[in-house]
Amino acid sequence: MPEPRHPAEAAQPPTGHTTSTAERGSFCLAVCSCGWTGPARRSRDLARKDATRHTSAD
Numbered sequence: 001m002p003e004p005r006h007p008a009e010a011a012q013p014p015t016g017h018t019t020s021t022a023e024r025g026s027f028c029l030a031v032c033s034c035g036w037t038g039p040a041r042r043s044r045d046l047a048r049k050d051a052t053r054h055t056s057a058d
Helices: 044-056
Strands: 019-024 027-032
Touching: 019 044, 027 044
Parallel strands: none
Antiparallel strands: 019 027
16 A cells, blocks of 8 residues: 555544555545545545545445
């Protein structure tokens, strides 16, 4: 799993999921330790929001 680019981009919620963002060319996507991957976004902020929604969905 790629390391987060910035410490603020990583989150460790109590559910055991560890999310971060990954760069793929000009796109950014949220990834999780459970194997989940969010959609590719041009906005890092939207990718972070995808990660937040994923971890709060449990």
